[in-house]
Amino acid sequence: MSLLQVKEVTHSYGSRSIFNWKDRSKKVLSDISLSIEEGTCLGLLGKSGAGKSTLGKVILGLERPQNGQILFQGHDIYTADNHIRKKIRRNLQVVFQDSYSSVNPRMTAERIIAEPLENYEKLTVAEQKRTIVELLERVGLSEVDLKKYPHQFSGGQLQRINIARAISLKPKLIVLDESVSSLDMVNQTLILELLRELKEDFGLSYFFITHDIKSAYTISDTLGVLEKGELVELYGSKNQFFTSEHPVVKEMRGSILAEHPRYRSVRTREKHTKSI
Amino acid sequence: MLGTEHPNVLQVSDLHVHVKSNNGINTLVQDINITLKRGKILGLVGESGCGKTVTSMSILQLLDRKTKTIEGSIVVKGRELNGLDDKEMRKIRGKDIAFIMQNPMNAFTPVFTIGHQFIETIRSHTQWNKKQATEIAIEAMHHVNLPNPVKLLKYYPFQLSGGMLQRVMIAIAACLHPAVIIADEPTTALDVNNQKIVLRHLDKIRSEYGSAILLISHDLGVISEMADEVAVMQNGKIVEKADVFQLFDEPQHEYTKKLLNARSILHLDEPIIHFA
Numbered sequence A: 001m002s003l004l005q006v007k008e009v010t011h012s013y014g015s016r017s018i019f020n021w022k023d024r025s026k027k028v029l030s031d032i033s034l035s036i037e038e039g040t041c042l043g044l045l046g047k048s049g050a051g052k053s054t055l056g057k058v059i060l061g062l063e064r065p066q067n068g069q070i071l072f073q074g075h076d077i078y079t080a081d082n083h084i085r086k087k088i089r090r091n092l093q094v095v096f097q098d099s100y101s102s103v104n105p106r107m108t109a110e111r112i113i114a115e116p117l118e119n120y121e122k123l124t125v126a127e128q129k130r131t132i133v134e135l136l137e138r139v140g141l142s143e144v145d146l147k148k149y150p151h152q153f154s155g156g157q158l159q160r161i162n163i164a165r166a167i168s169l170k171p172k173l174i175v176l177d178e179s180v181s182s183l184d185m186v187n188q189t190l191i192l193e194l195l196r197e198l199k200e201d202f203g204l205s206y207f208f209i210t211h212d213i214k215s216a217y218t219i220s221d222t223l224g225v226l227e228k229g230e231l232v233e234l235y236g237s238k239n240q241f242f243t244s245e246h247p248v249v250k251e252m253r254g255s256i257l258a259e260h261p262r263y264r265s266v267r268t269r270e271k272h273t274k275s276i
Numbered sequence B: 001m002l003g004t005e006h007p008n009v010l011q012v013s014d015l016h017v018h019v020k021s022n023n024g025i026n027t028l029v030q031d032i033n034i035t036l037k038r039g040k041i042l043g044l045v046g047e048s049g050c051g052k053t054v055t056s057m058s059i060l061q062l063l064d065r066k067t068k069t070i071e072g073s074i075v076v077k078g079r080e081l082n083g084l085d086d087k088e089m090r091k092i093r094g095k096d097i098a099f100i101m102q103n104p105m106n107a108f109t110p111v112f113t114i115g116h117q118f119i120e121t122i123r124s125h126t127q128w129n130k131k132q133a134t135e136i137a138i139e140a141m142h143h144v145n146l147p148n149p150v151k152l153l154k155y156y157p158f159q160l161s162g163g164m165l166q167r168v169m170i171a172i173a174a175c176l177h178p179a180v181i182i183a184d185e186p187t188t189a190l191d192v193n194n195q196k197i198v199l200r201h202l203d204k205i206r207s208e209y210g211s212a213i214l215l216i217s218h219d220l221g222v223i224s225e226m227a228d229e230v231a232v233m234q235n236g237k238i239v240e241k242a243d244v245f246q247l248f249d250e251p252q253h254e255y256t257k258k259l260l261n262a263r264s265i266l267h268l269d270e271p272i273i274h275f276a
Ligand SMILES: Nc1ncnc2c1ncn2[C@@H]1O[C@H](COP(=O)(O)OP(=O)(O)OP(=O)(O)O)[C@@H](O)[C@H]1O
Pocket: A013, A014, A028, A046, A047, A048, A049, A050, A051, A052, A053, A054, A055, A211, B158, B159, B160, B161, B162, B163, B164, B189
């Protein structure tokens, strides 16, 4: 049995809102089916507005789809009884793109990481502290960071704290929505490395949502492409992305920017003149 | 307007920013010297947390003066900005210097529609009436590839995807053809196709209206596409500044070399992508 199964999910926004009454027919997701096996990472690529985050929210139980089912370890997350839902919530964590707005600015790193532990584990004060220090070390931080506030961390460090919190309950699946997109390459590489380690050590699975082809390729095992709410490609092996003849995929590949000014394609109209 | 013909539209000299906290005074950035010429693009790169956003916020006088001190001089079109009161700065922001903020969510007020915020910004700096401002907003949204602008104007920020909000912000910043655009990680939420469209549009504003751009990005693809010159920042200081070709071909500083090397780490095991 797959860890997560998305079955024929269709969704459009606005059914409960008077503002978009007329848009009700416009589908944000149409007939999406996919699955994630334990210990693997499914990458989801797609243009801005394609519906990636919406699918993420549907999987997290935050946006009930109009049609279709989300099965987590075989249980429908929207109809399961409270006991099972509580278990699912514990095993299903999320890390968003913006590390700063995901945390309470008035809480220390220790409090931020402690929150899920306090909700689910009844640890003694000493045990909890030890657990938090271990988590910090796991993500490359240390005990000295316990009492720091969010503004005292860089974006990359804070994203590690978000990851520490997400893994604190040893979940089965983490939904990562553009979690490394705003980080520089040095920090991106460190975090992707960390995610890979956690996957190997704890058998974690990821649903890795991104618009960034390189990071998706680095971390994923399987890969899907969402375009205007439709899952146009689903690859059992990520390498297929590079040989696919699908026009959307070809366009994506063709738009990757070369990382050297010699291969510029945007500023070509004027000759580059050397300035002092 | 006074000083319009001055080739240096933005001149930052000996900028230092300190922050007061319980543990005394900390320096966030120091010895920053930046010159932006009309129609030119200066790239600013560096690891997350190195001080890029602090630099841009201090140029715009957006830092909280109760806890932070800004030393040095910031001259835009011949006028000193450092120390100007908020009322004066509000006239300058948007019109003379536009700011594309790193986090699109923070740039909008959740309780007003996109259209309200867009049109108010245009009207506060121009003589245009509501109808004219609306037309300008719609056109500006077309330029950044936003589908169905008329509809989007009626939406609230939370109803747009991350990448859509980022493009709205860019549309707002570009539509008044400011002398200086400070773009702080302007494409982090965008897929490669939209990234290219947005970069082309910024370049068009630059070449047609002479806007100078301070382009902050961790993405070396974006920097190499756009920049004339590049400044490399580490721990609050600019450690190297050079012509973009020179910087990529013959980096001098160890830290610059480290950043450039991180570029290939992500696609080391990725023989299928050909950059050209
Ligand atoms: N709460 C909402 N109410 C109405 N429409 C919404 C809402 N959230 C998202 N949408 C719409 O759904 C579509 C898909 O949005 P979604 O956030 O899933 O895109 P995305 O693929 O994550 O894009 P990005 O890469 O830009 O983040 C967009 O057209 C957006 O305007």
